[in-house]
Amino acid sequence: MADQRPVVEPPPARRVNDIGGDPAGPIDRSDHAALLWQRMAVATRAAIGTPAKRLVTLDEARRASEDLGLLHDRLGYFERGVRAAANVLIEKGVLGEDELARRMAEIRARPR
Amino acid sequence: MTDERDARGHHHHHDHDHDAHAPIEVGASEYEIMALAMRELLIEKGYVTAAEIRSALEYMDSRTPSLGAKVIAKAWSDPAYKKRLLENAPAACKEVGVDVTPAHLVVVENTPATHNVIVCTLCSCYPRSLLGLPPDWYKSKAYRSRVVIEPRKVLKEFGTELPGDITLRVHDSNADLRYIVLPLRPKGTEGWGEEKLASIVTRDCLVGVTLPVV
Numbered sequence: 001m002a003d004q005r006p007v008v009e010p011p012p013a014r015r016v017n018d019i020g021g022d023p024a025g026p027i028d029r030s031d032h033a034a035l036l037w038q039r040m041a042v043a044t045r046a047a048i049g050t051p052a053k054r055l056v057t058l059d060e061a062r063r064a065s066e067d068l069g070l071l072h073d074r075l076g077y078f079e080r081g082v083r084a085a086a087n088v089l090i091e092k093g094v095l096g097e098d099e100l101a102r103r104m105a106e107i108r109a110r111p112r
Numbered sequence: 113m114t115d116e117r118d119a120r121g122h123h124h125h126h127d128h129d130h131d132a133h134a135p136i137e138v139g140a141s142e143y144e145i146m147a148l149a150m151r152e153l154l155i156e157k158g159y160v161t162a163a164e165i166r167s168a169l170e171y172m173d174s175r176t177p178s179l180g181a182k183v184i185a186k187a188w189s190d191p192a193y194k195k196r197l198l199e200n201a202p203a204a205c206k207e208v209g210v211d212v213t214p215a216h217l218v219v220v221e222n223t224p225a226t227h228n229v230i231v232c233t234l235c236s237c238y239p240r241s242l243l244g245l246p247p248d249w250y251k252s253k254a255y256r257s258r259v260v261i262e263p264r265k266v267l268k269e270f271g272t273e274l275p276g277d278i279t280l281r282v283h284d285s286n287a288d289l290r291y292i293v294l295p296l297r298p299k300g301t302e303g304w305g306e307e308k309l310a311s312i313v314t315r316d317c318l319v320g321v322t323l324p325v326v
Contacts, residue, residue, distance in 0.1 A: 017234050017235060018233070018234060019233060019253055019256055019257045020231075020233030020234070020256060020257060020260045020261075020284065021233075021257065021260055021261045022253075022257040023257070023258075024253055024254040024257040024258050025254055026254065026269060027249050027252060027254045027255050027258070027266065027269055028248070028249060028252060028254070029249045029269070029270065030248070030249075031247050031248060031249075032248055034245055037140070037144040037147055037148070039169060039172065039173070039245075040147065040151070040165070040169060041143075041147040042172060042245070043165050043166075043168040043169035043172055044147065044150070044151050044154070044160070044165050044168070046168040046171075046172065047160050047164045047165045047167075047168040048154060048159060048160050051214075053159070053160070055154075055159060055160075058214070058287050059287055062235060062287055065235070075143070077236065077248075077251050078143070079141070079142075079143035082143045082146050082147045082150070083143065083146070085150065086146060086150055089150065089154075094154075094157075094159065095150065095153055095154075099153065100146070100149055100150065100153065103149035103152060103153055104142075104145050104146060104149045106149075107145050107148055107149055107152075108145060
């Protein structure tokens with residue numbers, strides 16, 4: 001006779017962003033206004049995530065951010081958002097990984 | 113802000129530059145460069161226009177805690193409005209000209225017996241429509257980790273000490289549902305108009321880490 005005991009699955013491993021309840025130190029309450037590039041990065045994600053475009057939706061950006069693994073904690077909030085949005089665009093074939101790297105190299109080489 | 117077009121039809125802003133080909137700062141980080149590269153490619157490929165990004169930026173910059181303060185001051189002044197705000201916050205915000213998008217919004221009301229605090233433990237979801245971008249501490253691991261297990265200690269770090277018999281409720285936001293706190297109208301504000309009331313409603317008291325001070 002087949003074993004009737006319910007299959008008990010181990011709880012899913014907590015993802016890197018799932019930190020509610022973890023011990024942590026004091027809260028740094030100092031305020032910094034977001035820099036222009038940071039605001040532009042948020043605005044770009046918003047402009048390509050509208051209901052009409054849905055190129056990188058809020059949920060896709062969040063999922064891609066959670067998928068960053070170790071990089072998630074090494075990056076700041078805005079840096080993480082940029083990397084996550086870029087990853088979604090690369091996954092969807094909107095941008096090529098090489099193409100993005102080439103453009104970044106071009107930008108670095110521009111006269112300042 | 114001054115705004116003009118040059119001979120090639122490009123926009124130039126004098127106080128800050130929204131041009132996709134804007135020069136970048138010396139020492140710009142990897143991710144600042146990545147953001148610019150991504151933006152340039154998206155524009156060149158026709159997925160988005162510089163104007164659409166500029167208008168998203170302007171919309172974002174137009175969201176400040178003064179919008180939240182306006183809604184709360186009206187709720188303090190008008191019991192019927194407060195009832196509508198608690199029942200359907202997006203519709204009540206719309207009444208005063210504030211669009212709440214894209215996530216749903218719930219207003220949690222402080223009472224003499226209950227105090228509310230908001231957090232997003234998983235990321236940094238925040239009622240941006242009413243408050244703008246979240247402050248750094250709201251996004252910090254320390255706040256997100258601790259406020260759900262030791263809210264009284266966390267509030268104390270913000271200078272807020274609540275009597276022990278007050279129930280503290282912590283609301284964990286997510287991408288589809290955001291919260292904002294309706295603080296208790298403080299004593300000593302009797303007869304105040306909405307504008308004066310709004311002046312004591314700060315961002316931090318709408319998150320629930322402080323109380324409005326007269």
